[in-house]
Amino acid sequence: MIDSKAISEALKRIASHTAAASEELCAADGALGDGDLGITVSKGFAEAATAELPDDVGMALLEVAKAFQRVSSSSYGTLLATGFMAAAKLEKGKPGIEPEEMPGLVAAARDAMMARGKGNLGDKTVLDSLDAVASALEGTSPHVMVETTINAAGETLKRYRDLPNKLGRARMFGEKSRGLVDPGQLAFLRIVEGLRYEPHES
Amino acid sequence: MIDSKAISEALKRIASHTAAASEELCAADGALGDGDLGITVSKGFAEAATAELPDDVGMALLEVAKAFQRVSSSSYGTLLATGFMAAAKLEKGKPGIEPEEMPGLVAAARDAMMARGKGNLGDKTVLDSLDAVASALEGTSPHVMVETTINAAGETLKRYRDLPNKLGRARMFGEKSRGLVDPGQLAFLRIVEGLRYEPHES
Amino acid sequence: MKKILNNPADYVDEMLEGMVAAHPEIYAQPVRRVIARAAGAKTGKVGIVTGGGSGHLPIFAGYVGAGLLDACAIGDVFASPSAEQMAEAIRLADGGAGVLRLYGNYGGDVMNFDMAGEMAEMEHDIRTTTVLLTDDVVSAPKEEAEKRRGVAGMVYAFKIAGAAAERGDNLDEVTRIAQKAADACRSIGMALTPCTIPQAGKPTFEIGETEMEMGMGIHGEPGIWRDAIKPADEIADEMLERLMADQPLAKGDRISILVNSLGATPAEELYILYRHAKKVLDAAGIEIVMPLVGRYATSMEMTGATITMIKLDDEMEDLLKARAECAFWRV
Amino acid sequence: MKKILNNPADYVDEMLEGMVAAHPEIYAQPVRRVIARAAGAKTGKVGIVTGGGSGHLPIFAGYVGAGLLDACAIGDVFASPSAEQMAEAIRLADGGAGVLRLYGNYGGDVMNFDMAGEMAEMEHDIRTTTVLLTDDVVSAPKEEAEKRRGVAGMVYAFKIAGAAAERGDNLDEVTRIAQKAADACRSIGMALTPCTIPQAGKPTFEIGETEMEMGMGIHGEPGIWRDAIKPADEIADEMLERLMADQPLAKGDRISILVNSLGATPAEELYILYRHAKKVLDAAGIEIVMPLVGRYATSMEMTGATITMIKLDDEMEDLLKARAECAFWRV
C-alpha cells in the first residue's frame, strides 16, 4: 500500500531527479516550443515535494495537483495537475493506494488529461507515455512496477521520435518535428526515473 | 473721401496683385518660416474683395477684418485683421475716410498690432512698414499718398534686409536671417502696390 | 525597447500595484495577480470572473467593477494565469450563487480555467459555468467557429452578463445571457506596427514601413493579407464586409459597434473609421445603439484597430445600457 | 506614415464628423470646426470656451460637456484655429452671463483668441475674460513663468472652472477660480518616439532607438536632456523633483496628480509610473486626491508621458470632484 508518506518520499526523489534534468528539458522544449518545460517540471515537483500531505491519499494527491497549479501556467503543469486530480478523486477517503489500482489510476489520469487538453493518442505527447504505462502496468507484480513504468516511458519516446507532433506548440513545426523527441514524453521519462532514484545524501 | 465703394475697389485691385505675388511670398516665408504667407495674404484679400461692404466705413473695415479672420489662422492674417479692426473702431458711424485721417489710421493699426503680437518696432516685421508709412503720410497731399506709401514700404524692406529678425518664426533663424527680406514686409509692399495697380481686363 | 518600465520581470506586478493604488475604491488585489472588487463579493449575487495574459488593459482586470466583473486572474504579458490564480479569482467572486467563467478562447487559458473550476468545486463547493468568447472571425472559418479566438467582443459580454448578474439573475440565467452575447459578437482586427513583450525585449512581429496587415490577432497572430496601407474608408469597408459576411445583418437590425484602438492608434483615427462605418451602416438601414470608440482592448503600444459588432435584441440592449463602473469605463 | 486616414487634408474634419456622429448626445458641430454642447448654451450660465490645434484628443474638443466646457474651436493638427472660429465658439458658449476663454499659452492661439474676444464684444456685446494655462515648467524659467506653454494642466482647469460655471458662479468668480486652478498646476513631459502630422507626412522629430527626451513639449518642442532610456522609477523621480522644485509641497498638502500618456504609451506603463509617484508622495506626507491615470492630453501616436500636479484647497477640491461628463471622462 502506497500511503501519503510514500508519496511524499517519491516526490522528493522526483524533485531531485527532475531538477538535474531541467536544462535538458528546457533545451528539448526550446527546439519544439517555448523552452520552459524544464522550469515547469522542476518547479512543480519542488513545490509538491515540500507540501504537507494529509493522510487521506486522495487529499494528498489533490495537494500535489495544487502544487503544480500554483507554480506554473504552462500546459504541462496544468496537465500533470489534471492527472493528479483525476487520481485524487478516485482515492478520496482512502489511507493508501493498492498496487493493483495503479494501472487504473494512470488510465484515469490519461483520460482526464485528454479531456482537458483536447488531445488524442498518437499526437506525440505525454498522453502516449501515460497510455503506454497504463497498459504495461496491467497485471504487473508490485516489485517490477517502477522498472516496467520506466521501460514503457522510454519505449514511447523512441517509438514517437520520428513521427510528427500533432498537438500544442510543437504542432506548428509540422514535418520538421520528425526526428526530435517530444519534450513532454522526455519529461515523463525523467519523472518516472525519479521513482527509483536514490539521492546521495541519504 | 474714401467711401465703402472705393475701399471695395481697392481691395479688388490688391487681391489681384497679391494673387500674382503669392508664390514669391510663400518662397520668402519658406526661407524664414513655414512658407504659408502667400496663401494667407492672397486668400485673405480674395475673401475681403468679395465681401458685401456696408456704407458705414467703420463697419466696412470690420468686414475686411472678419474676412482675414475667416480664412487664415496664421500670424499675418490675424495681424492684418487686427489692424483693420483698429481702423474700424475709429471710423465707426462715418460715411467715408478723409485723406488727412490716413496717417492716424495707419498708426492706430500699427499700435493695435503691436499690442496683439507683443512686438516692438525694429524687430524686422510688418510693424516697421506700418510705422514708416504712418510717418511718411504725415502732412502729405492726397494725390501722392499712394506713391508715398509704396516708397515707404519699399524703403523699409531695404533698410531691414541686412538686420536680424527678432520676432515670430523668423527669430529662430537669428543671425542667419541677415540678408533675407522679412516676408511680412515684402507682403506689405505688394499689398500697397495693389493700391495703384490697374487690372488689364478693366 | 521604447517602454517605460523598471525590471521587465516586475512589469505585471508593478502595473497591478499602480492600478490598485490609483483606484482603491474600485480594485483590490487580495491575492497576488488576482484583482477583485474593492467592496468584495456581493452575497447572493452570481459572480463573474475572467482571466488572461497582461498587456491588454482595460482587458482583463480593468473591467472588474460594479455592473461588470467580480474578479480576474492575471498572467504575465500575453501568457495565461495559473489555474491556482484562477481558482482564487473564482473563490473571491463567489457570493454563494455560483460563478461564471467568462473569457477568451485560448488553449492555455481554457485548460487552466477548467482546472480552476474543478478545484473550486472540489474545495469550496462553488458551482461554476463557462462561456468562451470566440468573436475573431478571421481566426477560423465559420464551420469551426468554436476554434476562434476571443478578442474585443469580451467588452460586450462583460457588460451584458455583468448587468444580468448585478440585477440578480441566477447562474443559469447569467450563463444563458453571457452565451447569447458571446454568440452575437463578431470582431476583426488590423495592425500597422507591433508591440514589445517586456521580458522578450523585441517586437512581436516585423512589418514594412508602409505595410498593414488585415486580420491580425491581438498577440500578432497572422492575418489574411499584408499589403500597402489602404485609406481608412477602404479599411473600414473591408472590416465591415467581413463581419457582415459572417453574421448577416438586415435593414432594421440593431447593433452596437466598438471601434477599438490596439494602443497607439489615436482617438482621432478611430473617429475617422467610425465616421465611415456609420455611413455604411446607416445606408444599410442598420440601427447603431451606444457606439463605443476608444481603447477598450489593447496590445500595449501596438498600432492598429479592431471593429466589433454585436447584434442586439431588447434584452441585451437593456443590459448594455444598464449602469456600470470601472476605472476605464462608466455607463 | 503609419496612420489610419483618408486624404491627410481631411483628417481634422473627418475626425470631428466621426466624434459628433459617435456622441450626438454630447457634441454638436453647428459651425465647421467649432464643437459645442449638443444641448446648446445654458441661459444665465457663464460660458467657457477653449481652442487649439487638433491631434491632442481628448484635448481640446473632447472636454466639451456638462460640468466642463461649452464650446471649442479646432485648428489643423498642431495649428491654431482662426479667430473667426474662436469668435463662433464664444458666441455659441454665450448664455448671457459672459464667456471665459480658457486655453494654452501658444503665440498664435493667443493672438487669435484675443482678436476673437474683441470681435465677440464688438458684434455681439458678449463680455469675455481670459485665463491662460502656463503649466509646462520646462518651457521657461520660473522668473518668466508667464511665457510657459500650457499642457495637460488644462484638464484640471477645465474641470474646476467648468464646475464653478455649472453651479452658477458669475464670470468674475469663474475667471478667478480658473486662474487659481491654472496657477496651481505644474506639468512636465518626457517622450520616447515622435508622432506624424498627417499633412507633413513625416515624424515631428528624430530620436535614437534607445533614447528618451526629458522635458519635451507636446508638439516635439525641445526638452532638457536626451539620453538612454532610464528606469520608470528614475523617470518619475526626476519629473516629480522638477515639479516640486517649481512649486514646493509640504507635509499635509493636498494635490491631485495626472499621469498622462502622450498616446502610444499604454495604461500599463502609466500605472508603473503612478505606483512610484504615489510612493514618493506618500513618503513626503502629501495627500493625493482623485488621481488621474490615462490618456487625457495626447499627441496622437507619440510615445511618452506627462505628469501634472495641482495643489488643491477646499474650494478647488470640491469643484474637481463635482459631476461632469464628456465622451472621454466622467466624474
Ligand SMILES: Nc1ncnc2c1ncn2[C@@H]1O[C@H](COP(=O)(O)OP(=O)(O)O)[C@@H](O)[C@H]1O
Ligand atoms: N493539449 C495537450 N494535450 C496533451 N499534452 C500536451 C498538450 N499540449 C502540450 N502537451 C505536452 O506538453 C508538452 C509541452 O509542455 P509545455 O512546455 O508546458 O507547453 P507550453 O509551454 O507550450 O504551454 C508537449 O511536449 C506535450 O507532450
Ligand SMILES: Nc1ncnc2c1ncn2[C@@H]1O[C@H](COP(=O)(O)OP(=O)(O)O)[C@@H](O)[C@H]1O
Ligand atoms: N508677433 C508679431 N508681431 C508683428 N508681426 C509679426 C509677428 N509675427 C510675425 N509677424 C510678421 O508676420 C510675418 C509672417 O507671417 P505668417 O507667415 O503669417 O506667420 P506664421 O506662419 O509664422 O504664423 C513675419 O514676416 C512678420 O513680418
Ligand SMILES: [Mg+2]
Ligand atoms: Mg513550453
Ligand SMILES: [Mg+2]
Ligand atoms: Mg509555456
Ligand SMILES: [Mg+2]
Ligand atoms: Mg508663415
Ligand SMILES: [Mg+2]
Ligand atoms: Mg503659419
